[in-house]
Amino acid sequence: MTTNVIDRQANLPNMPDEKGHFGIYGGRFIAETLMAPIEELTKAYEVFKSDPAFIAELDKDLADYVGRPSPVYLASHWSEHLGGANIYLKREDLNHTGAHKVNNTIGQALLAKRMGKTRIIAETGAGQHGVASATVAARLGMECVVYMGEVDVQRQAANVYRMKLLGAKVVPVTSGSKTLKDALNEAMRDWVTNVDNTFYIIGTVAGPHPYPEMVRDFQTVIGREAREQMLAKTGRLPDALVACVGGGSNAIGLFHPFLNDKDVEIYGVEGGGDGLETGRHAAPLCKGKPGVLHGNRTYLMEDENGQIIETHSISAGLDYPGVGPEHAWLKDIGRANYVAVTDTEALDAFHALTKIEGIIPALESSHALAYAAKLAVKMGKGKNILVNLSGRGDKDIHTVAALEGITV
């Protein structure tokens, strides 16, 4: 084969394959000690994902508890202010718990219940996935332990308290870089020790198979709804999709139902930190190399010896050295474009949306907004851009205030 770029006229193959591979990415790179629980989970998910009773219960919870469908909103004031394409926002920030994360935790918790598990564990970076896990655990009467890097515990104090209110135990992780990747290591260690009663809810589309597929499936409700909503509102598909990419769950949730719509451009926006040229960023797709971490092969931020290096982003939710394997594959085949915006650009977008539309976006989502603003100008009037507003920014006001020298 001379090229790995799939013909854009043809439909993309169904991914992953039965071993969890997305092209050369994904798979199951785990110690034998984790193989039994992973196989148990894979079998259970295979059964329940096509069980009408499971799907009905999930749909009911998404409607009545989460508040779906989330609206699509034309940010007309901001679009006009920018003077380019129309920017539409998929309002995942309006979900219960304030972000897209709950779409996945509801699904995995229902699965855990059906598997007879009584204890939930989760890793969290920004705390949104931890809150979403603690929320569903509280509702289902399950014990919940959330692993969170010590650095993130400091910068997301409000979410830590929220989890505690919900009855979860938050364990600060002091190993390695004390952020999301280390929380994930620690959660894996807990899981392998307590496999009998414990279900590990991974919050993003990474990890060993079946997690990247399963989390994607639970998050594609975003793209399925948005596709219909855009058709209803504008009579056509959007010209471009934009979403931020940390692990990549909100992005794949939006992108996936559009992958075969070849005229829809797709942009994933990574955390550019101080700038890609500085090396201080969280952009493995833009600047990393393929490797193996956390159970899957994907693009990683690593040094010349294969050690995982620390990432830098203003947004805790993007501060992760890996990325979901399906994004790695979409990058290599050229179906999606991966770009980065800096902390400063994200902050500018944060303020712009807040002031002009009266919507406070999460710092993660602000990265998508910042790129969409550039794209809107480039694409010009008459084009429609759909941005996944993956979460609300209340959790970030302390971070933003501190940057401006204000104590809230």
Added chain:
Amino acid sequence: MSRLSKRFADLASNGKKALIPYVTAGDPDPTITVSLMHAMVEAGSDIIEIGVPFSDPMADGPVIQQACERALIHNVSLSDVLDMVTTFRETNQETPVVLMGYLNPVEVMGYQIFAQRAAAAGVDGVLTVDLPPEEAEDLIVAFEANKIDPIFLVSPESTVDRFKQITKYSRGFLYYVSLKGVTGVKSIDAEAVGHKLSELRDYTGLPICVGFGINNAQTAATISKIANGVVVGSAVVKRIAENQNDQAKIIEEVKSFLAGLRQAIDAN
């Protein structure tokens, strides 16, 4: 016959069981590792297991994780570890050396180059913790070409289907994980281990060594009755951590600990 197979055959013909200590290369700093390897041999070790430091050792408990962090302060790389084995081999050609680590450093070096360099350094077996047999095909090919034994873990939860798959690709010995959890956990159920080992022997003629949770002479003695060898990792590393500012003390403590284990195992 590989150095590992020969060692197990010799042990069997003398009615002995293998003592396999583990240390993380470069812990607490790179200057001690080769001397420590020789010291472990002097204390009666049969096979030396060397950990390749990794930033994210997911299957290890806090003791070995911290050993990795100490080694990584000195940027100890896979290449450095191979150099240490080369130096060890200058004066020891008999004791098998097994590397234990995670896949990513090997991916970065490249499978072929790693296998060639490991063989040239005198490495006998490689256990890549996060590489199960179903993902290991390419690496196994490279190992075979260079006469390196691929070593795989078997866990208490492994099914018969997995036994078959794992034993098919394993060479040298099988590494049985004695309990659920990460390295360095507390207790071990000898009866359950014995039961599982006899089940496993229906599928393989390879020696089976047991690790994870063997932290004292008594447990080592009990387990070595039913296994072909015992792997002792966190208990050794703990002694390194406790004496990290005193190289002589590290060597002394590790030697006396291992000599105790040797005695207990041989007393069976």
